[in-house]
Amino acid sequence: xxxxxxxxxxxxxxxxxxxxxxxxxxxxxxxxxxxxxxxxxxxxxxxxxxxxxxxxxxxxxxxxxxxxxxxxxxxxxxxxxxxxxxxxxxxxxxxxxxxxxxxxxxxxxxxxxxxxxxxxxxxxxxxxxxxxxxxxxxxxxxxxxxxxxxxxxxxxxxxxxxxxxxxxxxxxxxxxxxxxxxxxxxxxxxxxxxxxxxxxxxxxxxxxxxxxxxxxxxxxxxxxxxxxxxxxxxxxxxxxxxxxxxxxxxxxxxxxxxxxxxxxxxxxxxxxxxxxxxxxxxxxxxxxxxxxxxxxxxxxxxxxxxxxxxxxxxxxxxxxxxxxxxxxxxxxxxxxxxxxx
Amino acid sequence: xxxxxxxxxxxxxxxxxxxxxxxxxxxxxxxxxxxxxxxxxxxxxxxxxxxxxxxxxxxxxxxxxxxxxxxxxxxxxxxxxxxxxxxxxxxxxxxxxxxxxxxxxxxxxxxxxxxxxxxxxxxxxxxxxxxxxxxxxxxxxxxxxxxxxxxxxxxxxxxxxxxxxxxxxxxxxxxxxxxxxxxxxxxxxxxxxxxxxxxxxxxxxxxxxxxxxxxxxxxxxxxxxxxxxxxxxxxxxxxxxxxxxxxxxxxxxxxxxxxxxxxxxxxxxxxxxxxxxxxxxxxxxxxxxxxxxxxxxxxxxxxxxxxxxxxxxxxxxxxxxxxxxxxxxxxxxxxxxxxxx
Numbered sequence: 001x002x003x004x005x006x007x008x009x010x011x012x013x014x015x016x017x018x019x020x021x022x023x024x025x026x027x028x029x030x031x032x033x034x035x036x037x038x039x040x041x042x043x044x045x046x047x048x049x050x051x052x053x054x055x056x057x058x059x060x061x062x063x064x065x066x067x068x069x070x071x072x073x074x075x076x077x078x079x080x081x082x083x084x085x086x087x088x089x090x091x092x093x094x095x096x097x098x099x100x101x102x103x104x105x106x107x108x109x110x111x112x113x114x115x116x117x118x119x120x121x122x123x124x125x126x127x128x129x130x131x132x133x134x135x136x137x138x139x140x141x142x143x144x145x146x147x148x149x150x151x152x153x154x155x156x157x158x159x160x161x162x163x164x165x166x167x168x169x170x171x172x173x174x175x176x177x178x179x180x181x182x183x184x185x186x187x188x189x190x191x192x193x194x195x196x197x198x199x200x201x202x203x204x205x206x207x208x209x210x211x212x213x214x215x216x217x218x219x220x221x222x223x224x225x226x227x228x229x230x231x232x233x234x235x236x237x238x239x240x241x242x243x244x245x246x247x248x249x250x251x252x253x254x255x256x257x258x259x260x261x262x263x264x265x266x267x268x269x270x271x272x273x274x275x276x277x278x279x280x281x282x283x284x285x286x287x288x289x290x291x292x293x294x295x296x297x298x299x300x301x302x303x304x305x306x307x308x309x310x311x312x313x314x315x316x317x318x319x320x321x322x323x324x325x326x327x328x329x330x331x332x333x334x335x336x337x338x339x340x341x
Numbered sequence: 342x343x344x345x346x347x348x349x350x351x352x353x354x355x356x357x358x359x360x361x362x363x364x365x366x367x368x369x370x371x372x373x374x375x376x377x378x379x380x381x382x383x384x385x386x387x388x389x390x391x392x393x394x395x396x397x398x399x400x401x402x403x404x405x406x407x408x409x410x411x412x413x414x415x416x417x418x419x420x421x422x423x424x425x426x427x428x429x430x431x432x433x434x435x436x437x438x439x440x441x442x443x444x445x446x447x448x449x450x451x452x453x454x455x456x457x458x459x460x461x462x463x464x465x466x467x468x469x470x471x472x473x474x475x476x477x478x479x480x481x482x483x484x485x486x487x488x489x490x491x492x493x494x495x496x497x498x499x500x501x502x503x504x505x506x507x508x509x510x511x512x513x514x515x516x517x518x519x520x521x522x523x524x525x526x527x528x529x530x531x532x533x534x535x536x537x538x539x540x541x542x543x544x545x546x547x548x549x550x551x552x553x554x555x556x557x558x559x560x561x562x563x564x565x566x567x568x569x570x571x572x573x574x575x576x577x578x579x580x581x582x583x584x585x586x587x588x589x590x591x592x593x594x595x596x597x598x599x600x601x602x603x604x605x606x607x608x609x610x611x612x613x614x615x616x617x618x619x620x621x622x623x624x625x626x627x628x629x630x631x632x633x634x635x636x637x638x639x640x641x642x643x644x645x646x647x648x649x650x651x652x653x654x655x656x657x658x659x660x661x662x663x664x665x666x667x668x669x670x671x672x673x674x675x676x677x678x679x680x681x682x
Contacts, residue, residue, distance in 0.1 A: 131593075143651070162634040176587060177549060178342065200388055203587075204542075208518060208549030239545040244628045246517060246544075256649060263619045273614030275567070276580055278604045285596075286585040308597060310504065 001247050004217035005187060009244075009251050012046035012109075012120045013237060014198070015041050015266060016227035017088055021290075023271055025068040029075040031269055036079040039225075040267045042257035046109055048086040052230065053088055053242035055094030055102060062093065070101055073181035077106030084108040087213050088139070090226060091121045103132045104263075111167065111299070112158075115320055116146040119154035126161040130323065137196060137220065138163040143173040144287050145318045150180055152190045156198050160283075165194030165220050170209065173280070174247035177212040184216035187295045196220030199235045201227055202284025204276055206235040206242060219329045227248035227274035231283050231290050238262045246274065246277030288319065295324050299331035309334055342588050345529060345558035350585075350592050353450075353563050354380050354388035354578060355539070356607060357417065358429055359570035361393035362631075364612055367407040370416040372610055373666030377420040379606045380566075385596035389427040390417045393571065395436030395454060396428055397441060403434065411442055425449040429480070430470075439471045440665065444473045452508065453499075454480035456483055456661055460495035467502040478537060478561065479504040485515040485628050486659045487508045493531045506535030506561050511550065514543030514572050514621070515628035515656075518553040525557035537561030540576045542568055543625025545617055547576040548584060555590070566607045568615035571630050572624050578637040579603045604652055627652035629660065636665050640672035650675060 009247030014139070016032055032049060039047050051057030051069050056073055056214025058065035067074075076085045086109040087102045097111060099131040108128045112122045122138060130135040144153055168183050175183075180197065187195045197213035199206035201221065212247050223240050238258045245255055278295050300307035313330050357373055358559045365507050373390060380388050392398030392410050392621050395550040399406035406413075413579040417426045428443045438452060451470045462478060475601055484492055496507040516524075521538065528536045536623030538554035540547035540563065551562055564581050568574025579599045629652050637655070641648035654671050 040471070192543065201545075203584055204545075204577050205584070207545040208552075211518070211549075236617055238622055242622055243517065243544055243546070246626065254645060257617050257620060259649075262639040271451050273616050275614050276577055277617060278600050280598060281583055282581055285587065306597060308600075 001211070001216055001249070003052065003214060003249070005219050007194065007219040009219050009221055010215060010251060011237070012048055012086055013044050013225065013249060014048045014222050014234055015043065015226070015228035016072070017048040017050045018052065018224055018234055020050070020065075021230040022233075022274070023269065025058065025063045027072060029171045032072045032075045033079050035261070035269070036076040036083070036267050038257070038261035040080045042261060043253040044083050046084050046086045047076060047080060048088060049073050050088045053093050054090040057097040058095050070105060071095060073102050073107055074105045075297055084135070086111065088113055089125055090114070091125050095211075096125060099125065099129060100132065103134055107134070107136035109137070111137045112141040112163070113169070114143055116140045116143050116151060116154060117155040122158060123161045123285065126158060130246070132161040136162060136164055138166040139198070141169045141171045142289075142320065143168045143170055143183065144172060148186045151183055152186050153188050155191055156328050159191050159193050163337050165196055166191060167198050168213070168221075168316055169197035169198040169201055169219060170200055171186040172287045172289065173200030173206065173284040175205075175209055176203070177205060179210050180209045180212045181216050182214045184204055184218050188217040193291055194219050196222070198222040200284070201232040201234065202228065202276065202280045210235045210240060211243065213295050217314055225262045226270055228266060228270065232276045232280035233274040259309060286315035288315050289321050290320070291321060292324065292327065295327045299327050301329045303335040305334055305338070318334045323341050342552070342556055342590070344556060344590070346560050347484060348535065348560045350555060350560050350562055350575045350590065351386045352578070352592060352594065353427055353561065354385050354566065355388055355389045355563050355575055356565040356567070356569035357413070357542075358389040358391045358564055359393065359575055361391070362571040363569055363574075363615070364610065366392055366399065366404045368413060370408055370412055371417045373413045373622060374420050375606050376602070376610070377417040377424070378645045380596070381421045381424045383602060384594040385424050387425050387427045388417060388421060389452075390414050391431060394434050395431040396439040399436050411446060414443050416447045421609035425451065425476070429454055430466055431455070432466050437466060440466065441473065444475055448475070450476035450478070452478045452480040453504070454482055454510070457484050457492060457495060460498040461466040461536045463499055464502045467504050471503040477503060477505055479507040479523060480510050481507060482510045482512045482538070483661065484509045484511055484524060485513060485520065489527045492524055493527050496528050496532055500532050500534050504534060506537055507532060508537035508539050508561060508563075510539040510553070511541055513630065514541030514547065514625040516550055517544070517599045518546060518549050521550045521553045524558050525554045525559050529558040535560050535562070538620065539563040539569035541625070542575065542577070543572065544618065546561055548580050551576045551581060567611055568628045569611065573617045574615040585640045623649050623652055626643035629656050630662050633660070633663060633665065633668065636668045638669050644676040646672060646675055646679070
């Protein structure tokens with residue numbers, strides 16, 4: 001495989017952040033320590049530790065964490081001998097105060113995340129992170145829902161604020177390989193800084209999409225061991241490293257150690273299997289947030305509809321988090337349309 | 342996506358055959374009936390029913406079936422209103438007698454399977470199946486382990502015997518997307534008959550490999566609902582149909598019905614989740630049969646080695662089923678090499 005970049009590939013393990021959703025934010029310090037220690041020993045580059053919705057996410061709205069994320073960050077920093085501990089910050093949920101605290105505890109990299117059309121809200125957070133001396137990246141969520149030109153425009157904004165790279169974040173696991181290629185290629189052609197890719201496996205394409213991204217020149221890649229992440233989980237780290245080894249792309253991470261920790265360290269934490277099930281598949285197919293699933297099922301019952309038709313319509317309308325109210329309106333409209341047919 | 346074929350795509354659901362391995366050949370008539378009925382109602386084209394190792398596989402060596410496969414075939418035929426019931430035949434395990442019986446019970450399609458380098462043993466079975474008036478396909482197993490020219494040569498043999506198409510069978514789930522493309526393209530350029538593709542998900546690439554195959558012109562595709570197949574399972578049918586819908590490729594199978602039966606009909610049969618675990622990943626990485634795993638672990642213990650190093654060496658030597666004896670020799674050699682280093 002020819003890569004459209006000669007920069008080394010850097011992997012960020014997100015199971016201790018994206019996986020926080022899966023365990024309903026109940027990670028313990030002991031779990032964070034054991035996972036971090038094993039990942040660090042395997043040579044993982046970055047280990048992200050935060051509430052699932054980023055710093056400050058521990059609220060009634062997003063789900064209360066069992067343990068203060070600052071304690072978890074501290075625990076991870078303690079165990080990470082060579083890896084850098086990373087954090088996620090979604091402006092509006094977290095603030096620069098939490099970022100400063102996380103950095104003072106040893107977090108060395110931050111991803112500042114916004115909806116794909118709202119990069120402008122990341123300006124002060126990116127600037128602040130750079131001032132702190134942190135490695136600073138932008139993270140454009142629900143990247144499938146915007147046209148490529150919009151994605152490029154928004155990524156360039158983040159670059160202009162000082163981001164050292166911008167991730168294409170396929171939050172709903174909705175992108176197909178050719179769509180990933182198109183997006184990475186467009187950013188590679190427009191940005192001076194690095195391009196990253198964060199996948200979800202809802203359509204069973206996370207590893208393949210990640211390979212497509214790497215081929216097109218993405219150098220910042222996310223994985224989660226045992227797919228421990230929201231929806232159907234992310235790019236399964238151990239499968240990714242195996243495939244990269246097969247391709248002769250050495251990222252300096254020990255495959256056997258990753259396979260072993262997947263079984264022995266992460267396995268016992270998994271509340272259940274991370275298969276692709278009805279809900280996660282519907283999410284990837286419709287291109288919507290998982291928080292819509294339950295609402296759509298309720299609305300479907302009320303209006304005698306199939307919840308997937310509601311999700312598809314929400315996907316078409318590019319509904320975003322916080323627009324759960326729209327679901328009843330959409331359901332009412334679909335029910336009306338059915339009567340008229 | 343542009344397909345290199347204008348023929349319609351035909352899907353074969355293999356959960357009631359490849360999935361037989363997962364349930365240790367304990368399928369009941371009631372299970373086969375309920376799964377077949379639901380698949381048939383969703384519009385599935387072909388439903389394969391046989392012992393995991395094909396007709397006649399119910400032996401001490403390959404695992405005894407709970408219910409005679411002829412009874413299971415009969416049960417499936419009874420429920421299949423529009424779908425064709427298919428069978429798998431591995432010459433040497435099954436014979437033309439079982440094929441004749443299966444056909445007399447209503448099985449309309451057979452895949453005659455051989456190791457990728459041994460197509461010649463399929464001649465009389467393919468000819469016999471054609472005489473019976475069955476749709477007849479060749480199925481070249483462990484296709485990753487032969488050079489492309491060898492694969493082409495063997496597929497042409499099957500075509501010369503009368504096969505109406507030849508499947509590239511990635512038994513170990515070891516192929517990468519570009520390797521699938523190369524193989525499908527070569528067969529499309531060399532055969533007059535259809536090209537098929539059967540994936541396993543051990544490297545998390547089954548859906549992506551299947552897409553690559555379809556793009557290159559494969560028209561016969563295998564899937565298993567909930568990944569109910571050997572190793573990490575096959576191309577997850579419900580994810581594949583969702584992706585094909587997204588690509589605008591209508592194969593006439595109802596996605597919602599497949600999603601529902603995955604949850605309600607196949608779900609209760611699953612003995613556990615079909616995640617990618619240490620064993621299945623090692624199998625895909627090394628490119629070996631799953632029957633080697635246990636032997637390699639035993640040999641690893643005896644010679645104080647990592648079982649994965651043994652599997653990798655076996656993969657390099659292209660060890661095939663029945664060569665389990667080779668495992669101890671390989672382990673002894675590796676141990677010796679370690680001493681010398």
